[in-house]
Amino acid sequence: MEIKVLKDILESNISKAEEIRSLLKEKKVYMCDIMSSPGSGKTTLTDRVLSVLKNEFRCAVIEGDIKTTRDAEKLAKHDIPIMQIETSLFGGDCHLESSWIRKCLESFNLDELDAVFIENVGNLVCPAEFELGDDERIVVLSVTEGEDKPVKYPLMFTSSQTLAITKIDLLPHLDFSMEELLENVKRVNPKMNIFMLSARTGEGMDAFLDHLRLNIAKKRG
Amino acid sequence: MEIKVLKDILESNISKAEEIRSLLKEKKVYMCDIMSSPGSGKTTLTDRVLSVLKNEFRCAVIEGDIKTTRDAEKLAKHDIPIMQIETSLFGGDCHLESSWIRKCLESFNLDELDAVFIENVGNLVCPAEFELGDDERIVVLSVTEGEDKPVKYPLMFTSSQTLAITKIDLLPHLDFSMEELLENVKRVNPKMNIFMLSARTGEGMDAFLDHLRLNIAKKRG
Numbered sequence: 001m002e003i004k005v006l007k008d009i010l011e012s013n014i015s016k017a018e019e020i021r022s023l024l025k026e027k028k029v030y031m032c033d034i035m036s037s038p039g040s041g042k043t044t045l046t047d048r049v050l051s052v053l054k055n056e057f058r059c060a061v062i063e064g065d066i067k068t069t070r071d072a073e074k075l076a077k078h079d080i081p082i083m084q085i086e087t088s089l090f091g092g093d094c095h096l097e098s099s100w101i102r103k104c105l106e107s108f109n110l111d112e113l114d115a116v117f118i119e120n121v122g123n124l125v126c127p128a129e130f131e132l133g134d135d136e137r138i139v140v141l142s143v144t145e146g147e148d149k150p151v152k153y154p155l156m157f158t159s160s161q162t163l164a165i166t167k168i169d170l171l172p173h174l175d176f177s178m179e180e181l182l183e184n185v186k187r188v189n190p191k192m193n194i195f196m197l198s199a200r201t202g203e204g205m206d207a208f209l210d211h212l213r214l215n216i217a218k219k220r221g
Numbered sequence: 222m223e224i225k226v227l228k229d230i231l232e233s234n235i236s237k238a239e240e241i242r243s244l245l246k247e248k249k250v251y252m253c254d255i256m257s258s259p260g261s262g263k264t265t266l267t268d269r270v271l272s273v274l275k276n277e278f279r280c281a282v283i284e285g286d287i288k289t290t291r292d293a294e295k296l297a298k299h300d301i302p303i304m305q306i307e308t309s310l311f312g313g314d315c316h317l318e319s320s321w322i323r324k325c326l327e328s329f330n331l332d333e334l335d336a337v338f339i340e341n342v343g344n345l346v347c348p349a350e351f352e353l354g355d356d357e358r359i360v361v362l363s364v365t366e367g368e369d370k371p372v373k374y375p376l377m378f379t380s381s382q383t384l385a386i387t388k389i390d391l392l393p394h395l396d397f398s399m400e401e402l403l404e405n406v407k408r409v410n411p412k413m414n415i416f417m418l419s420a421r422t423g424e425g426m427d428a429f430l431d432h433l434r435l436n437i438a439k440k441r442g
Contacts, residue, residue, distance in 0.1 A: 037258040038345045038374060039366025066346065068373050092376060094315070094346035122373070124259045125287065125315035125344050144365040144388065145260025152289050152343070153259060155313060167365065173394050175421070200396070 013130050016098035020105065020133025027110040030219035031118065032212075033096075033132050035156065036140035037149075038122030041166040041199055043071045045140060046119055048199040050078045052209055057114035057216055062104045064096040064121045071119060081108050087121060095126040098133055115216045124149065128156040136215060142167040147180040154188045162193040164208060169198040234351050237319035241326065241354025248331040251440035252339065253433075254317075254353050256377065257361035258370075259343030262387040262420055264292045266361060267340055269420040271299045273430055278335035278437055283325045285317040285342045292340060302329050308342060316347040319354055336437045345370065349377040357436060363388040368401040371409045378406065383414040385429060390419040 024031055034042050046061065053059055060081040063072040072084040083104040087093040090100075101118065108116070118134065120127040137160035141149055144167055150157040157163070163185060171178070178196070185192055193211060197204030245252055255263050267282065274280055281302040284293040293305040304325040308314040311321075322339065329337070339355065341348040358381035362370055365388055371378040378384070384406060392399070399417070406413055414432060418425030 037260060037343070037366075038370055039258060039363075065373055067375055068369070070369055070373065092346075092350075094344075121346070122258070123315075123344060123346050125313075125342070126347065129313075142260075142365065144363065144391070145258075148289070148291055149259055152286055152291065154288055170365070170391065170394055173391055 010129065013098050016102055017131035017133035020098055020102055023105065023110070024133065024135070024219075027113075028220050029110050029113050029116060030136075030216040031116040031132075031134040032136040032138050032215075033118045033120055033127075033134040034138045034140060035120040035124070035127045035160070036122060036142075037124045037145060040122070040140045040142040040145065042119050042122070042140050043074055044199040045164060045166060045197075046117055047075060048202070048205060049117070049209065049212065050075065050080065053115070053212060053216075054078055054080055056213070058112055060108050060113050060116045062096075062101060062116060062118045064119060066092055066094070066121060081113075083107060094121055094123050095130050096120050096132060097130055101132050114220060115212075124153045124156050128159050135219060136161050138162045138164060140164045140166055141181075143171055143174060143176050143178075143181075147177055147184060150181070150184040150188045157185065157188045157192070160189070160192070162211070163195070165194065165196045166199060168196050168203060169201045231350065234319050237323055238352035238354035241319055241323055244326065244331070245354065245356070245440075248334075249441050250331050250334050250337060251357075251437040252337040252353075252355040253357040253359050253436075254339045254341055254348075254355040255359045255361060256341045256345070256348045256381070257343065257363075258345045258366060261343070261361045261363040261366065263340050263343070263361050264295055265420040266385060266387060266418075267338055268296060269423070269426060270338070270430065270433065271296065271301065273426075274336070274433060274437075275299055275301055277434070279333055281329050281334050281337045283317075283322060283337060283339045285340060287313055287315070287342060302334075304328060315342055315344050316351050317341050317353060318351055322353050335441060336433075345374045345377050349380050356440060357382050359383045359385060361385045361387055362402075364392055364395060364397050364399075364402075368398055368405060371402070371405040375409045378409045378413070381410070381413070383432070384416070386415065386417045387420060389417050389424060390422045
């Protein structure tokens with residue numbers, strides 16, 4: 001019974017995600033789902049991305065958190081449309097679901113947007129199971145988390161197209177092998193786009209921004 | 222219906238956890254549930270703890286991972302009983318459940334143990350919802366994860382008795398305010414036992430080990 005109900009939830013989530021996909025195709029709006037463990041630097045990365053891309057594209061943000069509106073507040077300075085989903089209001093959920101994303105998109109004026117950035121709940125497990133109808137899933141993994149995460153949390157890495165390896169400014173202070181991480185990524189998802197960067201120092205941001213520019217422009221057609 | 226089923230799962234989990242609690246009381250075995258985000262340093266901390274405490278107490282470990290037996294392999298050198306639960310065999314679950322812990326405990330000889338260390342799946346959300354029948358929940362939070370985690374993931378911090386703040390050797394290289402973290406902890410759980418340490422350098426480990434020694438001895442009676 002448990003399995004049956006979970007299946008129903010996932011199927012209903014997929015069907016709403018498909019509706020979102022059609023809607024965004026029609027409106028030519030790019031959307032990405034940024035996922036990671038808590039504290040990998042999703043908000044700092046999104047902040048850095050927005051400070052550049054908001055001058056080139058019409059951007060909006062959907063912030064997912066179990067509790068608090070802190071991340072949305074941090075991004076408020078960009079003066080772009082932001083919706084905060086506090087999942088604790090829905091029972092403390094550990095992921096975002098497509099029906100909530102749909103509601104957020106309805107509150108935006110999609111005719112006046114080029115790109116929507118979703119910052120998912122900090123969790124390297126559950127969000128991967130829920131399609132949101134986006135164009136691109138971006139996993140953020142900080143170098144402080146160790147090299148083994150792709151093989152230990154495979155669904156997140158196999159279901160995402162892009163990996164942003166963050167906090168590389170800390171590399172000199174860590175026992176961390178980038179080579180081993182890249183081998184582990186290759187093992188589970190050899191086609192992954194990989195970017196190494198520090199949102200704090202700005203190192204490596206240009207290539208990541210170019211990647212987003214390209215994907216947003218592609219969607220605009 | 223979804224809520225009803227979840228309620229059934231949680232209730233069945235609690236009843237099994239109560240059985241475990243009785244069993245461990247009878248056998249005078251201390252058990253802790255170590256939880257954190259992926260990459261906060263649970264395994265490194267457990268490794269460091271075992272290298273000292275295995276010489277003073279009869280220890281065993283239960284390792285929870287979605288996939289791979291890497292963490293169990295890392296701890297194999299200690300030559301103590303270790304059980305690995307790979308949750309992907311149960312459908313990729315993002316947490317440990319008491320029924321699985323019960324099975325692991327059955328495979329140990331509890332008459333010959335003083336302490337069982339559970340390393341939960343790397344996830345700051347879901348494991349907090351599942352009682353395992355332990356004496357102590359220990360949250361591990363690394364300083365690289367930021368100051369806001371206690372207020373953003375409150376259940377993990379309100380339901381745990383002890384917080385190990387790890388990777389403090391990295392503090393000189395981070396924009397991190399320990400004061401702000403401690404304020405946030407105090408806000409959600411003012412009674413929390415707090416330890417600041419680096420499992421890598423050994424700094425702060427003594428106080429944490431003393432805390433564990435005391436709790437294990439208390440359980441032995």
